[in-house]
Amino acid sequence: MKSDVQVRLLRHATLTIEIANTKFLVDPLFAEKDAYDPLPHSGNNIRYPMVGLPFDQSEIEQIINEVDAVLVTHIHNDHWDTVAQAIIPKDKPLLCQPTDLDLLKQQGFKNVMAVNDQLTYNGVSINRTGGQHGTGEIGKKMGIVSGFVLNDGTTKVYVAGDTIWCEEVEEALNNFNPTITIVNAGAPQYMVGDPITMTPNDIMQVANHLPSTKIIAVHMDTVSHAKVSRVDLRKELSAKDYLDKVLIPSDGETMLF
Template identity: 55%
Template sequence: MKSTSIIRLLRHATLILEMNGKKLLIDPMLSEKDAMDPIKNCGNDIRIPMVELPIPKSEINTMISEVDAIVITHLHRDHWDVPAKDFTPKNKLIFCSPNDVESLRKQGFENVQSIENTFSWQGIEIHRTSGQHGTGDIGKSMGAVSGFVFKHQKDSIYLAGDTIWCEEVEKVLTNHRPKATILNAGGAKFLTGDPITMTSSDIVKVHEKLPDTKIIAVHMDTINHCFVTREILSKELKSKGLESKIRIPEDGESIEV
């Protein structure tokens, strides 16, 4: 039977998920290239985003009007920036974790739906998941983050969010056995401490835990502290014979699930 779900990478962690005839815009970062100051304390001063969106600025309003809801995993500026706040109508439905409800309402958004555990919407089950946005003191300073599992009939898509490989991710894979898994790669890190998003070895661990899930690696080539590029990840996966198992979409590319 033909798939009913489509994932389109726009840039970094910004995606459009189509499921059960509904469109969800995930983690919108809509700034133009070089519009934001770089992430500090990572050894370079490259302004971000490092690339443009694959759609012109003139089409952003249309895109947002066409989506049925917005999903925000957390409020770091590479997942929810000033243009995203400005372009999004104040009455647009926003799904988020309980941690972010108050901030979003203070920003003027009137239709904010917190997901504590599970929420049913338009025939889609949305399960909130947790993770670890790094280790040690840096992980604590990055704050709590969320991911989500979206389910409709036989389709299930796990959006892990900003997390490294950890017990929480392993638990989601075991309990939900998603058909597709979207991983925020890039191996983002600072001058000190361990990576705060997935490295190639983390992605391999996800594959080893659940070989049947279609892994889609995003969150690369856009932010100045993400040092694992598409090229690096591709080479490392190829060296392990996994290049056909893990998709690394280009900006603007769509993948059927």
Template identity: 45%
Template sequence: MNIQLVRHSTLFIQYAGQKLLVDPMLSPAGAMAAVPNTANTLSNPLVNLKINITELLEADAILLTHTHRDHFDGVAAELLRKDIAFLCQPQDVEKIRSQGFQQVTPIEYEFEWNGIRITRTTGQHGIGEIGRLMGPVSGYVLQAPNEPTLYIAGDTIWCEDVAQALTKYQPDVTVVFAGGAEFLQGGPITMTSEDIRQVCLHSPNTRVVVAHMETWNHCFLKRPELRAFVEMHQLQDQVCIPEDGEYFH
């Protein structure tokens, strides 16, 4: 397994001989409007890609957690080849097909793709009314012979769904989407520093990799702050906070 953090939640994963592109958001900096009703009005994304898009378009499949524009944008929809294998949650099938993609496969629970078992997990994209408004989101567990078990939690806070997935699949590596994204009302809709600490406490044997940082206007948790928190709680041997473009294992 080899994983590259492209930017935000976009990951380029080489796993069991296949190349998977997770949550492709390929717009240049400032190309999209700010998320409204937040304490920051900067246009999105906040930073440019550090990777040549051509490399990402060589992926064998797309694995999509949900269709919010910071996870799947118009540039990706335009540039990706229309016959690429597109794996997603059932709720998003029609929206993706409406953009011309021909091989869209919903993963209700578990799907075998080119020797990789992909199991869909659930989460909470916030709590209460804000969580309801954000809609359904998914995560995925990847398993294959001679490969570590990888859990991509998706846009979720720490909750029972995540705890159950960690307990059931005992992943070697867990990618969490952090940034502590929030609106002017309601609580965080992605993981905070404390959420990440809870993941570590629950599953001390999983390597926690933190993505979804410093790219979107309502993500206020920054890498330096999170690194300081991780060191304060002596979690630096378990938690990896990669920069955009960085590889991790």
């Protein structure tokens, strides 16, 4: 029997989500291993992505052809990279936050839709949520980020995006009561400032706030300023009896709900 919802982690925050017979590609980072210069102010000289995709170029093309739309939470290069911009057809529907609409159009994409609050696409209701990409001055410099809730009337998938645990995430959990919550983990951190995505403690806050949601933790083992690996996260969650509440998929892994 076919699953109602399928979530596949490709790498980092790049996902495919199939819901209501509609397939979304989220935050494509399609470059080969070591394609990009080290991130500035990260305290190391490690190029990224630190790992390759778990399949070859032909499967990337197949994925792009199969998806109905691309969902871009924000336009940092590790979520919307130059390779994705080059190889995704310019007429492929893109869904984005309002602040990114003009730039995506300037990049030549012809079918860009901003989610101001809510829109319906192919029978899937899509609500935009807020977030905080860090704290203080670093958070301000990281810019505006969004999450999105995909709802087919039965299952609600909350893609939290690049955010820490904050009031906006709490509000999204309260307002939408998501069945599945996808969080960007890894706790990346520059030489100055606090983590800019979720730490293990942040993820545990999500679990505590909405015990009914199934959490999927992604966004690890790909960029060099991330401080928490999958191994680290499993260890911390296990030590505090949260491991059964959080799925930590490998690159390429598909989860059925």
